Amino acid sequence: MELTERKKKVLRSIVDLYIRTAEPVGSKAIAEMPDMKYSSATIRNEMADLTAMGYLEQPHTSAGRIPSPAGYRLYVDELMLDYRLSMDETQKISDAIESKMQQVDRMVEKVAKLVSQATDLPAISVASRHGGATVKRFELILAGSGSFILVLMLSNDEVVNKLIKLPLDIAEADLKLLAAVLNATLTELPPEGITPELLDRVMRSAGAAASLVPVVVDFTCDTLRKQERTNMAVAGQMRLLTQPEYRDIDKAQRIMTSLDEESLSNLPAIMQNANGTQVLVGPEHVAQELKDTSVVMTKFDIGDGMHGMIGVVGPTRMDYAKVTARLSYFAESLSKMFAKPDKPQLPEGDKEN
Amino acid sequence: MELTERKKKVLRSIVDLYIRTAEPVGSKAIAEMPDMKYSSATIRNEMADLTAMGYLEQPHTSAGRIPSPAGYRLYVDELMLDYRLSMDETQKISDAIESKMQQVDRMVEKVAKLVSQATDLPAISVASRHGGATVKRFELILAGSGSFILVLMLSNDEVVNKLIKLPLDIAEADLKLLAAVLNATLTELPPEGITPELLDRVMRSAGAAASLVPVVVDFTCDTLRKQERTNMAVAGQMRLLTQPEYRDIDKAQRIMTSLDEESLSNLPAIMQNANGTQVLVGPEHVAQELKDTSVVMTKFDIGDGMHGMIGVVGPTRMDYAKVTARLSYFAESLSKMFAKPDKPQLPEGDKEN
DNA sequence: CTTAGCACTCAAAGGCGTTGAGTGCTAACG
DNA sequence: CGTTAGCACTCAACGCCTTTGAGTGCTAAG
Secondary structure, three states: OOOOHHHHHHHHHHHHHHHHHOOOEOHHHHHOOOOOOOOHHHHHHHHHHHHHOOOEEOOOOOOOEEEOHHHHHHHHHHHOOOOOOOHHHHHHHHHHHHOOOOOHHHHHHHHHHHHHHHHOOOEEEEEEEOOOOOEEEEEEEEOOOOEEEEEEEEOOOOEEEEEEEOOOOOOHHHHHHHHHHHHHHOOOOOHHHOOHHHHHHHHHHOHHHHHHHHHHHHHHHHHHHHHHOOEEEEEOHHHHHHOHHHOOHHHHHHHHHOOOOOOOOOHHHHHOOOOEEEEEEHHHOOOHHHOOEEEEEEEEEOOOOEEEEEEEEEEOOOOHHHHHHHHHHHHHHHHHHHHOOOOOOOOOOOOOO | OOOOHHHHHHHHHHHHHHHHHOOOEOHHHHHOOOOOOOOHHHHHHHHHHHHHOOOEEOOOOOOOEEEOHHHHHHHHHHHOOOOOOOHHHHHHHHHHHHOOOOOHHHHHHHHHHHHHHHHOOOEEEEEEEOOOOOEEEEEEEEOOOOEEEEEEEEOOOOEEEEEEEOOOOOOHHHHHHHHHHHHHHOOOOOHHHOOHHHHHHHHHHOHHHHHHHHHHHHHHHHHHHHHHOOEEEEEOHHHHHHOHHHOOHHHHHHHHHOOOOOOOOOHHHHHOOOOEEEEEEHHHOOOHHHOOEEEEEEEEEOOOOEEEEEEEEEEOOOOHHHHHHHHHHHHHHHHHHHHOOOOOOOOOOOOOO
């Protein structure tokens, strides 16, 4: 059967309305919409066709229609009118992003929170690196008797520190020596490059501070390994409860439990060779429990050999247009922010609903 | 009327059972309990008395009884058999705490998560300082052209750093000078002690690095002020959904929304002159929405002029014995951990359910 | 003082008819 | 030939009623 323009229009109207109301939509409701020039009977015929073609579904005989996964797919791919952010929304998002952050893991959490706030849905935020980081420089700073601060400057411009307490006293000169040795031997090395032999060499050159080497190196390896891992955060799970389809607590709970870092760990893999915004409708993606759920994810580059991903999880009928608009905007803002760390440039918003 | 031993025993049995089942308990159920030597009729009489005395309530005529707030209060204060943590639970908590943390805000979040996990309820974690912190030492470390790292060692042994990028090149000597000046003039000062005059003095002494002063001082003041604020985190809100009384989504949602940092900001004030574990039953505490909820909080000292608080939020019928046991254990573990930062000593657990 | 017995109460659960939104089909219309 | 009015049909949702059974208070006997 042919998918005529009129059929498309009807389908779009149905999805639009369903997104708003979360209830099966009937022929009459569509026929009464402002720019729909046909009667309910005609719409009914079209709806019957669309159902036959697999774009709509009927919960039961005497109910209206709801979009099928295929229907959503078509909607997302072709039919969706893009949603422009209103001035107000733009402003809010910009303001939020202004509060700058430094450490990646913190940032990921913060971003997840912001996205969740902006969409009123549970949100996921991921930052992953293409390659691992190395230490660019070690600094050891004496901090009173028996303790010192280890500062690691990493190749990706992150800075990590740790206060280390030790039972013995350390002279400043010894620390200086140790720092010099570390900088000479262990910089620019991936964690697996720090071999026992190398460690042995450092120990022997370190003189009085040799006893500090293990704890310093341990922390360093830990940190580097942590940098390799992708950072992921989930926020706003409770917002799922505002959606009518999750009034059923058991359902809500089932989904909530699969909204944690572990369960979603395969998401980055799925998005691997995607770019821009992806809409994963219902059964398309692997996470078991998320059957009647959709995930909208946007991937973006943030330089330094890293890319970020933000996304939201919601009912399949969620307002894709709105959500994708906001996500894209967010992604763009974040990209810009990373390009110029301390002065996020924000795109101009357009006012319109 | 006299509160006889038998009445107490009946009351305890009722609360115990109600805690387990979340359903009104009837006379028969109590009479059938293993060490209850009286018939249901006798129990009924006692229950009638307890109701008259205000310790029990009846949702409707032909239903069993549920404890009133006064009943819970009596239970918590006198009747509760203390719950010893099983080996297994002890082990889990210890293991979790072993993973050491440094920054207070991170730690607070982590602790909230752990407590929530351990109790299967939403948890709150607070760390607050009696007095503000000051900077013990400034360090400026060159990190490539046009950027450097500012490291602040605070009086409470926290270390904070920030990578600062600037358009102009800075010589290492200039940084050294600036650091010396900062250390000479701005250490041991509360944020409000950093006056414009002082700032002016620093600027003039700083030579080539004068342009860096504002950004450095800004960050410093920010950090100090942040240290003053009490850190609070809430975790595991979703766990509320496992409780039968929150099967009603609206109810659950209402409570969830008041489970954020802002809404709970007056909690520390309420706990101010309490020490040890406090059980706030139902109407006793101020947070509006939390009417039919209880909050169990434990306050503990963690040295460095700080104290911590951990607590959980749950239905009034929650298993106080279990919850308070776990909280106390946690609090003790945390205290010890802070006393000896890198080697948390854990109390011995006793196996028993 | 304790307990068996009994009449009473009332929320919860199940059965049942009504309602109304929505459908598919057909026949008439432009 | 596409469009539309009309009509019979379907079925979840709703409200109403009855039944059920857990639980109570009271009384009288042990």
